[in-house]
Amino acid sequence: MKLLIGNIKMNLISQIERENYFKGLGNSLMGRDFKNVQIVLCPPAIHLEAFSKKNQSKFISIGAQNIHEEERGRFTGEVSAPMIKNFGGDYVIIGHSERRNFFGESNELINKKIKVAIKNNLIPIFCVGETIIERENGEVKTVISNQVLEGLKDISQSQIANLIIAYEPIWSIGTGKIPKTDEVMEVRILLQKILRDLLGLSLDKLPRIVYGGSVDSRNIKNLCIESGMDGVLVGGESLHPIDFIKIGEALENN
Ligand code: PGA
Numbered sequence: 001m002k003l004l005i006g007n008i009k010m011n012l013i014s015q016i017e018r019e020n021y022f023k024g025l026g027n028s029l030m031g032r033d034f035k036n037v038q039i040v041l042c043p044p045a046i047h048l049e050a051f052s053k054k055n056q057s058k059f060i061s062i063g064a065q066n067i068h069e070e071e072r073g074r075f076t077g078e079v080s081a082p083m084i085k086n087f088g089g090d091y092v093i094i095g096h097s098e099r100r101n102f103f104g105e106s107n108e109l110i111n112k113k114i115k116v117a118i119k120n121n122l123i124p125i126f127c128v129g130e131t132i133i134e135r136e137n138g139e140v141k142t143v144i145s146n147q148v149l150e151g152l153k154d155i156s157q158s159q160i161a162n163l164i165i166a167y168e169p170i171w172s173i174g175t176g177k178i179p180k181t182d183e184v185m186e187v188r189i190l191l192q193k194i195l196r197d198l199l200g201l202s203l204d205k206l207p208r209i210v211y212g213g214s215v216d217s218r219n220i221k222n223l224c225i226e227s228g229m230d231g232v233l234v235g236g237e238s239l240h241p242i243d244f245i246k247i248g249e250a251l252e253n254n
Contacts, residue, residue, distance in 0.1 A: 027242075029245060042091065048062060048089055049087045063089050081119070092113075124164070141190060144187065166233040173213045188228055192209070212235070
């Protein structure tokens with residue numbers, strides 16, 4: 001089963017935009033039955049309940065884009081894991097590079113968020129990835145190893161097996177620049193090696209690993225299918241239901 005995760009980010013700014021989105025999605029899905037693809041839509045938290053009530057497809061699940069590391073309390077403006085669960089979410093993106101960069105999220109904080117997500121039966125979509133400078137300096141391995149080892153610290157092997165890791169090279173997010181198939185494959189192999197050799201997971205119990213960064217229906221073959229990834233995390237194209245579902249079709253048929 002391949003994963004098609006849509007990160008809507010801070011878009012759909014009104015009920016009208018949201019209703020149009022539902023209409024577009026409904027039209028694009030008309031008569032389709034995905035058997036090999038699980039779609040996860042991650043709208044802004046304010047839309048989560050509407051998305052989950054509207055959703056009637058067995059192949060679509062709903063997720064959040066972020067959570068606070070505590071479950072409740074005096075944290076003005078924040079949204080917690082149990083809230084997401086109670087309002088229809090089953091997944092949550094954690095450690096997206098925009099959260100790391102704009103909101104100063106550290107690996108340590110991300111680790112706390114992954115733990116509270118698991119405790120509340122949310123499946124974390126744990127994002128890792130290097131900057132262009134880190135890639136040019138040959139630091140991909142070090143950066144990703146640190147992110148994974150610190151992000152997954154003190155989390156059990158069976159819990160790690162159930163989460164999703166998203167490899168998102170930061171230089172590729174929203175830029176239209178994409179890595180070569182071989183480069184994606186190298187990181188997939190690196191992640192599997194870290195999970196096996198350093199975290200002790202067995203080969204048949206590895207978490208699913210997806211690719212994210214400028215994915216569209218034209219490059220999906222190179223970025224996901226040929227690189228052996230288990231799916232994709234899509235930003236920009238998730239705002240356009242027709243194009244988004246085209247990505248799903250490519251995953252379904254390959
Ligand atoms: P993009 O975003 O598809 O617009 O590059 C991906 C992401 O931020 O997850």
